[in-house]
Amino acid sequence: MPIYLDNNATTRTDPAVVAAMLPFFTEQFGNASSAHAFGSEVAGALRQARRALQGLIGAAAEPEIVFTSGGTEAINTAILSALAVQDGREEVVTTCVEHPAVLTLLDHLEATRGLRIHRIGVDHEGRLDIDAYRRALGPRTALASVMWANNETGTLFPVVALAEMAHTVGALFHTDAVQAAGRIPIDLRATRIDMLSLSGHKLHGPKGIGALYLRKGTPFSPLIRGGPQERRRRGGTENVPAIVGLGKAAELAAAHLAHPHGAVGDLRDRLEQGVLQQCGGCTPLGDIAHRLPNTSNIAFEAIEGEAILHHLNRAGIAASLGSACASGSMEPSHVLRAMKVPPRALRGAIRLSLSRETTADEIDQVLGVLPAIIDHLRASPPS
Structure with a gap:
């Protein structure tokens, strides 16, 4: 029997998640934006999934969850939004050990828009140089983006404290929690984290679905513009089966964390x-x-x-x-x-x-x- 020890790359979709998704391909196939019963039934399922994800990460209210196509889209949305809504701030503070979804975008912005990117180093155990991080923050900092957990070593970063530091200079704070969500307890109500990105396939959900958490009141500029979906924060018809699957995966992960x-x-x-x-x-x-x-x-x-x-x-x-x-x-x-x-x-x-x-x-x-x-x-x- 094969043994799978590569769960930081992807996880097996839980059979209960698959079962929850299946009806939304054939029976409950309506468009959530439609006014008739087919649409309202699906809209209810989306609300339930949003509440389940809210519960997993301790978000305070339903509108704080925006469904995306995955962690990479959520990360790109967070970074580009922070830059769009912060006039006169053209610096980003991050780390040398972020996922390519963060570093590749920042490299591109640095080369094409002249942004100043502060890439903070780590020690031999992968721990962030906190003093260097604090020194890099300033009046021109639009965003600090630091991963919650490193995908290669599992090292956890003190993102709650880092978010507080970012706020002292008026910057927004984003964390890539793709590896952390569903694996360790997260309660965003106890933090000043503005944005958090996650991905379904890292927590036994389907691929091709993720989410961006927005702290209530955080200024926001959409990456994808179109229809009124996701309260105009992300245009396009929702991927209902995948969203339902992510909701079920979040529900299962929360239950596992509650009774470890x-x-x-x-x-x-x-x-x-x-x-x-x-x-x-x-x-x-x-x-x-x-x-x-x-x-x-x-x-x-x-x-x-x-x-x-x-x-x-x-x-x-x-x-x-x-x-x-x-x-x-x-x-x-x-x-x-x-x-x-x-x-x-x-x-x-x-x-x-x-x-x-x-x-x-x-x-x-x-x-x-x-x-x-x-x-x-x-x-x-x-x-």
Whole structure:
């Protein structure tokens, strides 16, 4: 039976989510904007999904949720909106370890619009340089955008405090919570976070759906203009089945977080400790004390991570590179380079990311296979 440990890339859509979506393809197929019964029935389902997502992240009111096509659209919307509504502010503060959905857009804006982008560094554990962040904020800062949890190491950032700092200079604050939502408790009512982006397929929902949270009263400029959908915050007919699926996924995630069994974090620790005990020359990466409960990034010295993944795949185990090389490039991850991971370990990092579906038996099977793979690769001469 294959073992899937690449849940930070995507998760399996929960069967209950699929079941919730199916009627909206064939039976409840109306347009939510239509005035007749077919439309009102669907509009009710959208309201229910919005409430479920609101409950997962602790949003205070329904209108604060805008459905998007995914995390990338939500992130782009947040950044471009903040720049559009803040006249005279043409600086953005972010980090060196953000997801490409943030960094690629900011690189583009810097090159084409002359924006000043402050990319704040991290230490060897992936922790943000808070003093540098504070110094970068100023009267020309339109937005600070900092991820809640890093997708490669799982390191958590103190976004609640960072949002407070941004507000002291009148800037808006956005957090990419794609990896955090559904995995750790979030209560936005207790924060001054203005915008939060998330994605359905990271929390056992369908692909192609995400959401942007807007704190009540946050000035906003739409990315997609058209009809009156999403209270004119995003034009276009709603992707009803996917929105319903995201709502169901949020409901299931909230229930899991409300009654945790300790399974994911305990299994991650069991896996990581087993690897460290049985394999020499390896180190866990990131802020070990403050990270997602499902994520372990382990760097193996003097071995190529690609070779490890190849052998794991042959054994029916799916994982990913900690140094998630860009397509067509063998350059190590910008995250690990920012952390100054030593060259002997930089290319040997692999990410093992669990989900609430991961079992103890699967972890034991991985521990029965991985140490032998490491021994074999270290004993084999380089090709």
